[in-house]
Amino acid sequence: MDDATLNTLKSWIGRSITRHSDLPVFGAQALAGAINHTEAPDTGNPLPLPWHWLYFLDPTQRDSTGEDGHPRKGGFLPPVPLPRRMWAAGALDIAQPLVLGLATEKTSSITSVEAKNGRSGPLVFVNLKHELRQGHDLCITEEQNLVYREAPRERSELPPGEMATEGPEFSREMTPDPVLLFRYSALTYNAHRIHYDREYAVNEELYPALVVHGPLLATLLLDLVYEHFPGARIEKFKFRAVRPTFDNHPFTLCGRRSGNHLLLWSVDHHGYVCMKAEATMTL
Template identity: 50%
Template sequence: MTAELNYLRTWIGRTQAEREFVSPRLAQQLAATLDYEDVPHTGCPLPPLWHWAFFPHIVSQSQVGADGHPTRGGFLPPVPLPRRMWAGSRVRFERPLVVGSEVTRTSQILDVAAKEGRTGKLVFVRLRHELEDLEGPLISEEQDVVYRESATTAYTAATGPTAPTDFTWKREIVPDPVLLFRYSADTFNGHRIHYDRTYAHEQEGYPALVVHGPLTATLLIDLVRRSVPGESIASFSFKAVNPLFDRAPFHLYAARAPGSTEVKLWAANSDGVLCVDAEATLTAPAYVLQK
């Protein structure tokens, strides 16, 4: 792996700039998927993390791999491991994206590292994304993408770590194939583990459809926004710990000490196992879509 890793590390420092129109229709699709009654219109600021629906990696059908992702290479290094997932992000919000505006995203590969996990070889790619419009910076994000070996055995249910039990706010989510399909469509995410049950089970070893990590993160930040609509979010980070599936409800939690701007967030499956670990920092009032 050393020679391969050295080659993959030649991608460090590569940059890519993209422009995107913040489409009213896509914003409306996201609002519908996340169950808001308000219809975002031109000039409306978008809630935190909705930027993940923009700047998708669009390739022709002939360039899509067996897993539904674009084939390897190009801006991202061609990691020779078949399974890929979004492992986590750290995001700072300067200003929100505005519907109807044009935004530039500049991405840079910060690091490529190999590790040995309990499921085999892992390769982590860390990226930085800077979003800005004509008025200046909007969002700064570091993203972790992990590549894994093929599943050699059936998925074993996670037994830990156990999620915390002290919380301030809580929400139950009942995932279903329609929710997962709609979010995949909103984000132009073709990964088959989110909508193709046979593929998810037979090829990647999962017992059911997998809930998107970014969807869970968005629902966590949404829990905060609904609970304290008079405050906005300055920063957010999340880490995927265990997968969530569409076969059972899961719960979102938020814990905030009185007077604190720090909020601890997590998602747990129906067995109380921690699946997503997150944190948010609150600041000034924000525009709130109505549920």
């Protein structure tokens, strides 16, 4: 990437946008149904983490949507001239939980834009900071890391991945299916076709199957925590995607506890680690 292009992208640093939501209960109840909860949160209840990703969505118009389903380049995010975008990592610092049904403000700002060369070619990293407030209280501070890369020119097998070094103390096996992926796409207004359009995912982006959303995996890892530690309050959470997960095989959510610190990860049917995460909780 030439210096002029990178300088143009860096001119987006410092841009910010503020959105508002009353956190209507339907989104949370719909996600609860999608991930098979028998009980769902109601108005006035704390919103589980990271379910705030269901809110503050950008209602992109149809004629402002690219062929892949993403919004066209430009706007709030910089117009990175690389076609494949993914939410690679993130971190949450939670001062207090959000409450469903209350007026909530989210301010997002672009904090950095960096270009690097990786094994797959040029990469551009765009980092964002989000602050979520209810009333005068700062509830959640979030860092979001996006990475842009070139599209593959030919179909190829994924290279061998990293195996988990320790076994889990608690776990849950899941079999993803197109209905779950479609529902999560709809609830997060994510039109990226790799998650619900199998023909596009396989023939255009050259994946072996539909891709399980990284944010969905992060959500399910924290759901595993809530399952095994009812009433836990999550104070910090960070995650990083290291390998894609596909819908044509089961995957396993895993966790280990050391005091109030949790190591969390997901593994595919080969035993390769796909997402790594850590959380701090109080009971």
